[in-house]
Amino acid sequence: MRTPSVEDYIKSIYKAHAERGNVATHELADRLDVSAPAVSKMMRRLSELRLITHTPYQGVKLTRAGEKLALEIIRHHRLIELYLVQAMGYSWDAVHEEAERLEHHISEEFEERMDVLLGHPTACPHGDPIPTRAGTIARTSNRSLARQRTRERLIVRRVSDEDSKLLRHLESLGVTPGAAIEFVSQEPFEGPLVLQVGNTRVRLTPQAAKEVFVDAVDDDDG
Amino acid sequence: MRTPSVEDYIKSIYKAHAERGNVATHELADRLDVSAPAVSKMMRRLSELRLITHTPYQGVKLTRAGEKLALEIIRHHRLIELYLVQAMGYSWDAVHEEAERLEHHISEEFEERMDVLLGHPTACPHGDPIPTRAGTIARTSNRSLARQRTRERLIVRRVSDEDSKLLRHLESLGVTPGAAIEFVSQEPFEGPLVLQVGNTRVRLTPQAAKEVFVDAVDDDDG
DNA sequence: CAGATGACTTAACTGAGGTTAATCCAAACT
DNA sequence: AGTTTGGATTAACCTCAGTTAAGTCATCTG
Structure with missing residues (x-):
């Protein structure tokens, strides 16, 4: 439990839900670039971990625990992106990939130190809000x-x-x-x-x- | 190939060789906190990957490719340790654990930027030499x-x-x-x-x- | 309302990395 | 030199995360 893979699925479910509402299997398969059966199987694991509720053939929804996990990973991602730009001189187009890996492997202390060094920032370089440690997130524009x-x-x-x-x-x-x-x-x-x-x-x-x-x-x- | 696990085995073989000379199975099992059979099996994988030469019941030795991989991971580890201390305010007793995870997940660019930001350092906070990108390393004291x-x-x-x-x-x-x-x-x-x-x-x-x-x-x- | 369609799930398999139990080999000791 | 013995390996099995192929369900359509 709490492998990078689990975290990626949970993050994708969160994002798909935020963008489209209901979350279908093939939606996740597309986002994660895996086969639909891989998604089906993982849905059972995530259910057992009480991170989602899954009614077969219907859809999937994060539990509060799942949502908190998603927000924690997203917090990691966005803090890392900002840190790479502000502290390490990365350009804003290069940080996503790096953050995508590191988000699964930093400690609480690392997260906290970035947060402090950056002055408790509220948004990543691309303008996305950074979730709080408590698991809340500011609303943001969805107007394309x-x-x-x-x-x-x-x-x-x-x-x-x-x-x-x-x-x-x-x-x-x-x-x-x-x-x-x-x-x-x-x-x-x-x-x-x-x-x-x-x-x-x-x-x-x-x-x-x-x-x-x-x-x-x-x-x-x- | 080049999973965190592979990298950990290679690093342990390198270190065991540096400290003790010949590298036995149980030596690696102890260092990596896995069973001896796990080591035996991994030795076959690493042989197939041409990272080690393994003569069963004898011992194991890194190929030049294996040594370069070991040195790359050790370079990551020591640069990260120093970066955490110098740039992020970690204390020197807290960096090993963090580096132990991150060393497997940073990009070439991240490595390069740390190296530049730190002024091309030659040693980690604990005094161990930082290998070069080319795969060489300074000799250091082995006198306890x-x-x-x-x-x-x-x-x-x-x-x-x-x-x-x-x-x-x-x-x-x-x-x-x-x-x-x-x-x-x-x-x-x-x-x-x-x-x-x-x-x-x-x-x-x-x-x-x-x-x-x-x-x-x-x-x-x- | 029956049937076709397409999404979803289940089944069987693969590979990485681990386990314990059983077996094997080499080195050491009578 | 034969036997003991302990480390190394093989065998059989597990979990995680993926695959393809086959089967199932819900819905859309004629």
Whole structure:
């Protein structure tokens, strides 16, 4: 129990639930890049470990213990990402992979020291909130820039951290967490989005925009 | 291949060879806290991986590939130990355990960044030399303080890193790598060693002294 | 409402890494 | 040199995490 594999499954269930609601077997198989039978079998193990409730042929849901485990691993992941950028000079597109391994192997002390050295940060370099040690997490934007239709001033909240090419691209455009941008228009036939970023006008494909999450500018900040 | 387990076996073979010469099955079983059959079986795997040469009922020896792997893992371990102390504020008695896990999971980039941030260090906090990336390692003292019989001025070179209680004790006595000490005498009936450390006279049990390695003062430095 | 379809699960197998029990070998000692 | 003996190996088995192939369930459709 509490092997890297178990932790990966639990994390994937948490994320799938947050993004899509109900969690199907093939959804996890896709995310974890394993076969569906591997998922089925692991669901039984996780049930026995009381980390999930699983009704066969229906779906799967984390117990509170499972959710806490997921949040602990996610906390590790995001603290590590930020630490690598802030303390070790990594670029933000290179940290995900490293964090993906290390998150399973650091001690409580390591986690605590990173947290202190970073000044109890609340978000990772990609804008995702860092769960607390107690197992809570701040709500964050789930509003994808790709769904924007009307001209509006927006704040970039977070971007998906998994594709480093995309991250390098977004950085070069200035589309990074915290940035104030304006959605101007979308070119016809599912063409690129036209954005105002600072003084420059940039274009972003819908595929890229899907991975960028925003809030309206008048929500919290100006 | 190149699982944490494989790396641990290779590292243990390297260390056992350095300390004792020939490497027997039960020696590895003791070090790794597994059964002798587990060792026997792993020896076959490591042979197939061309990391060792194994003549059944005789012993085991690392190939050059095995030695390079061992040195890479040891390099990871010692860089991590030093990084934890220097950059993260760990105490020297707490780093071994953490390094023991992380050594298997860091990337080349992580290794390289630690190395640069630490200024290409040559020794870990316990005085053990850090292998180079090319797979070479500096010779170090193998002269245990426990074997000292005559009054002599000595330099502490390194101390075993595995027992954190011992490390805290040695630190409190000032018996740390680089320290100049003088062996004064040993009390009768395998009693404690009497040492002069700076201005104070301290006593150290033979069990503890066994884990401290020294050089004569006139060897390299004064 | 029966049947086709596709997702989910079960079955049988693989490989890594471990266990204990049984066997084997080599070195040491009469 | 034969026998003892203890360390090393093999055998049989376990768990974890994966695979492919086969079977099952729920739902969507004609």
